[in-house]
Structure formats: C-alpha cells, structure tokens
Amino acid sequence: MPKQSLSVVVTRRLPESVETRLSELFDVKLRENDTPMTREELVAAVKEADVLIPTLSDRIDSTLIAQSGEKLKLIANYGAGVDHIDVATARQRGILVSNTPGVSADDAADMALALILSVTRRIPEGSHRMQSGTWDGWAPTALLGGRISGKRLGILGMGRIGTAVARRAQACGMQIHYHNRRRLRPEIEEQYEATYWESLDQMLARMDVISVNCPHTPSTFHLINARRLNLLKPTAVIINTSRGEVIDENALVRMLKSGQIAGAGLDVYEHGNEVNPDVRDMPNVVLLPHISSATVEGRIEMGEKVLINIKTHDDGHRPPDLVVPAML
Structure with missing residues (x-):
C-alpha cells in the first residue's frame, strides 16, 4: 500500500x-x-x-x-x-x-548598511525634497550628513547577519566592534579587525553607529533600555534590522525627540506593525516595513x-x- x-x-x-x-x-x-x-x-x-x-x-x-x-x-x-x-x-x-x-543573512546585512547610509547621509530628506518639489537648488550647507568611513560600528550580535554587516561596513572603511555572549574565534576577529567588548555598556558609550543584530529572546527583551540608550553619544545612530523588542521603543523615541541620539534606522518595531506615531514624522529617523529579508x-x-x-x-x-x- x-x-x-x-x-x-x-x-x-x-x-x-x-x-x-x-x-x-x-x-x-x-x-x-x-x-x-x-x-x-x-x-x-x-x-x-x-x-x-x-x-x-x-x-x-x-x-x-x-x-x-x-x-x-x-x-x-x-x-x-x-x-x-x-x-x-x-x-x-x-x-x-x-x-x-x-x-537572509546577506539580505539583512544589505539593508542594515542601506539604513546606516540613509540616516547618516539624510537620503530620505533629500528624496522628499525632490518628490515634493520643494528643492530650490544646490547649497553648500544643505542637508549636510556625515561620512561613515572611519566611524566606529558597534555590532550587537555578531552571528551570521552581524558578520555579514561587518564585512560590508569594513569595505566602507568603518571600524568594527562587537558584543556577543561568546567571543568569536581569533581568526574571525583578525579578518574583520574587530574589537570585542565583554561589556555592552562600555561598547555603547564609544560607538558612532550601533547595529542591532541579535535575536529576540527573554534575555534580550529591552536589552537596549533607557539606561543603555543614555550611554550613547549625542552624535550616535542606532540601526535595528533584527527584532523590535530588543529596544525599548518608547525610550528611543523620547531620546530622538530630545536630540540625545542623532538618528535611527528601523526595519522592525516593538509592537509589530503598530509603530509609535511620534516617530513617523521625525526627519532623523528612517522607517521601513520589515523588509530586510525581502x-x-x-x-x-x-x-x-x-x-x-x-x-x-x-x-x-x-x-x-x-x-x-x-x-x-
């Protein structure tokens, strides 16, 4: 049969x-x-x-x-x-x-780098001016962003996706730092010239860009909370293509509004498709509809x-x- x-x-x-x-x-x-x-x-x-x-x-x-x-x-x-x-x-x-x-490691890493560039170079703001017809010509001080070359990138969770992010960022001249539960093998650190931080707090305080690439588990829920967000430099940018629950979204929005953090690029949100309305109109924030693996x-x-x-x-x-x- x-x-x-x-x-x-x-x-x-x-x-x-x-x-x-x-x-x-x-x-x-x-x-x-x-x-x-x-x-x-x-x-x-x-x-x-x-x-x-x-x-x-x-x-x-x-x-x-x-x-x-x-x-x-x-x-x-x-x-x-x-x-x-x-x-x-x-x-x-x-x-x-x-x-x-x-x-989706390479796809998510591509999106993380795209968000880094979008926030630091103010790409959506420029695109909006062109599409809305409000651009009135080139100016020496218009929409000034910052270079990513030479900046310190702190990767939270350097697994498959985090490593792919490191590979792309290194090619753009960024300095690679990371925090993991377990340190990577020496040959991998050497390949990416990566600096390991056992203390997440110490890494956060020194980075120009933070890329969140760890999964959502009970131990990572609000891992980036208000206290840790306060450690970031005022010029820092935070990128999340992993899981929204890793970041305390309300605390992040408060600090973005007050200028305590320079900008954010988000593809995921703490409450799924319910995005905090206060973050929608911020010029220093790039929002995507969970398409990092799309x-x-x-x-x-x-x-x-x-x-x-x-x-x-x-x-x-x-x-x-x-x-x-x-x-x-």
Missing part, C-alpha cells in the same frame, strides 16, 4: 515556485489570500494538519498548541526567528519545530529549506534545521 501523503497547511502566501513544489510533494492546503490567519483558522489548521508552515505573523502559543490534533508532528516555520512559537510546549507534546536559518532569492531559499525540513522528517530523519529549547 503506498504511503499516505502528508497533510500540510500553509498560513500565508509563499512564492509561486515554493507553493508549486509543496503541491507536487504533499497534500497541501495553500492560503488563498495574503492576510494572516485568524485565530479560528489557526486552530482549525493545527487540528487537521500533519505539518504546519507558519510565518512570524502567526502566534503559535501554548494555548493554540494545546488544541492541536494527534496528527500534528512538525511546525516547519517559514523564517529564522521562532519567538512567535512556544517551542518548549510543542516539544512537550511531541511536535518538532524547524526554521530556516542563514538564508528579496525574491531569499524568499525562495527559505521555501526550499522548509521543503527539505518537511521531506527529511517525512523520511523518518531529524530535520536539518530542528529548533530545540536549549538553542533559545
């Missing part, structure tokens, strides 16, 4: 090539529109599926997992971050969780990783990108 095909539920629209391959391999239920599933739809999905493919817009908490059916054995997350999934509860119920690490190539590669994780699990083996609570 042939093996019954896995029942797979996808919570959001994925690239067409990924959806096509899923349809070829599994009994898949695709999302008809590109809106997040309601809570009721998620409950129905975890009850009927062998495999759930959620994204970061889906809250897979303990209450939802408790309502899952006996069939659900794998949550194959489409994305690297899993802070929206209660991994510990899933494992307690015998449900594995996988993710897609390493795919490339065609990256999204397809993420889908390929999801496919491999599901197929490996279906073949009776450990998914290559298995997430365990000890990793978090």
Whole structure:
C-alpha cells in the first residue's frame, strides 16, 4: 500500500515556485489570500494538519498548541526567528519545530548598511525634497550628513547577519566592534579587525553607529533600555534590522525627540506593525516595513529549506534545521 501523503497547511502566501513544489510533494492546503490567519483558522489548521508552515505573523502559543490534533508532528516555520512559537510546549507534546536559518543573512546585512547610509547621509530628506518639489537648488550647507568611513560600528550580535554587516561596513572603511555572549574565534576577529567588548555598556558609550543584530529572546527583551540608550553619544545612530523588542521603543523615541541620539534606522518595531506615531514624522529617523529579508532569492531559499525540513522528517530523519529549547 503506498504511503499516505502528508497533510500540510500553509498560513500565508509563499512564492509561486515554493507553493508549486509543496503541491507536487504533499497534500497541501495553500492560503488563498495574503492576510494572516485568524485565530479560528489557526486552530482549525493545527487540528487537521500533519505539518504546519507558519510565518512570524502567526502566534503559535501554548494555548493554540494545546488544541492541536494527534496528527500534528512538525511546525516547519517559514523564517529564522521562532519567538512567535512556544517551542518548549510543542516539544512537550511531541511536535518538532524547524526554521530556516542563514538564508537572509546577506539580505539583512544589505539593508542594515542601506539604513546606516540613509540616516547618516539624510537620503530620505533629500528624496522628499525632490518628490515634493520643494528643492530650490544646490547649497553648500544643505542637508549636510556625515561620512561613515572611519566611524566606529558597534555590532550587537555578531552571528551570521552581524558578520555579514561587518564585512560590508569594513569595505566602507568603518571600524568594527562587537558584543556577543561568546567571543568569536581569533581568526574571525583578525579578518574583520574587530574589537570585542565583554561589556555592552562600555561598547555603547564609544560607538558612532550601533547595529542591532541579535535575536529576540527573554534575555534580550529591552536589552537596549533607557539606561543603555543614555550611554550613547549625542552624535550616535542606532540601526535595528533584527527584532523590535530588543529596544525599548518608547525610550528611543523620547531620546530622538530630545536630540540625545542623532538618528535611527528601523526595519522592525516593538509592537509589530503598530509603530509609535511620534516617530513617523521625525526627519532623523528612517522607517521601513520589515523588509530586510525581502528579496525574491531569499524568499525562495527559505521555501526550499522548509521543503527539505518537511521531506527529511517525512523520511523518518531529524530535520536539518530542528529548533530545540536549549538553542533559545
């Protein structure tokens, strides 16, 4: 008797090539529109599926997992971050969780560098003048920004993405500094001429630009709080392409408004798509709609990783990108 095909539920629209391959391999239920599933739809999905493919817009908490059916054995997350999934509860119920690490490192690093340049060179302000028709010609003192060459870049979390940021920033002449839970190998430090700071406070006080590249975990929630933001130089710029919860957003907004921090480039926000209204009209802030990993190539590669994780699990083996609570 042939093996019954896995029942797979996808919570959001994925690239067409990924959806096509899923349809070829599994009994898949695709999302008809590109809106997040309601809570009721998620409950129905975890009850009927062998495999759930959620994204970061889906809250897979303990209450939802408790309502899952006996069939659900794998949550194959489409994305690297899993802070929206209660991994510990899933494992307690015998449900594995996988993710897609390493795919978007270059894409996110490109965006971090773009934000650094956008804030320090005041690119959005210049673009707005041109598009609004308010530019009245070149002037020696108009929209003066600052060079990034020679500036100190402090990377908070020099993993895959942080290292990719360092590579790009080094090519632009920036001096690389970093803070990690664990120090990098000497050969990596030598490659990037990187200075390690065991004390995050000491690093923050000395940097011209801070790039947040660490994941959101219980230990990193508001890691950049009001006290630490006060350590930054008035000329410093902070960039966040990682997770909004790492920064105390209210404290950041207060200090940007008062001029205690020179500027910020944000692609993520503490409360998801609910952006603090006070930050929207600040000329020294660049806001993006969480697009640091939004490339065609990256999204397809993420889908390929999801496919491999599901197929490996279906073949009776450990998914290559298995997430365990000890990793978090």
